[in-house]
Amino acid sequence: MxxxxxxxxxxxxxxxxxxxxxxxxxxxxxxxxxxxxxxxxxxxxxxxxxxxxxxxxxxxxxxxxxxxGKPLQYALGYAEFYGLRFLVNPSTLIPRPETEELVQWALAYGTGHQNILDIGTGSGCIAISIKNNLPDAQVSAIDISVDALNTAKENARLSGVEINFIKADILNLKSEIEIPKSEIIISNPPYVTLEDKKLMHRNVTDFEPNTALFVPQDDPLIFYKAIANFALTNLNEDGLLFFEINESLGRETARLLLDKGFKDVEIRKDLSGRDRMIRASKP
Incomplete structure (x- = not known):
């Protein structure tokens, strides 16, 4: 035996x-x-x-x-995140500890009855964790992937929370899609360049969804530009924008936000001492 x-x-x-x-x-x-x-x-x-x-x-x-080389979370079918269990599969990124820190930062500014929007929700881990901790908030989440949204919806059901899920492409938003104005917009968008990819373990590059990870080498902030532009019109007065960022592009991301008029731009390090998140206030 x-x-x-x-x-x-x-x-x-x-x-x-x-x-x-x-x-x-x-x-x-x-x-x-x-x-x-x-x-x-x-x-x-x-x-x-x-x-x-x-x-x-x-x-x-x-x-x-x-x-x-398949990641353990995909083999088990779930990942732990912010005290909750989330179904994961190759249509969703595996939630990571640094993203928990982003959620914790946003929750420090969140209150009940706010509208909060998660852009590029994937498994739904950010939106669901926020709703679980701010039950009176109205939380919406968008993603381009139908498969990811279906996983996120199931995760919301399993966690017993209601999220307004919306299929949308932040790089090409259709005018007919209604997205609520928000007090907080939060996003962990794709930010891995092809140079970064060379240094990554194949259990990430071969299995996790490329559309949720990689950006063009010559335009690594493409999603940050689009989301910042969206936030200029869709954040309510004194609204806040939170991003997870590429640790090697912190200054560039901050400059992008400052050039668009955002104020109180702050980069924060994760527990490993790397520049991994940024917050900004609506102009």
Missing amino acids: KTINDVFLTYKQSLTTIYDPQETEAITLMVLTELLNTSKAAIKAFGDRGLTLTQQEELNNILGQLKT
């Missing part, structure tokens, strides 16, 4: 070309806690615990996916 310790060994041997040993151990631990529905402490304490054939099959299935 295979044991928990056997699984750690098998995963370590099988994933050695993709992840370093510490990452592999963390991944294995997460898979086991999910499939066995137990704590990390219990997994570590009872390494000689035997596994059923069904559990072994599930572990082998997930390992097979991980060996292709």
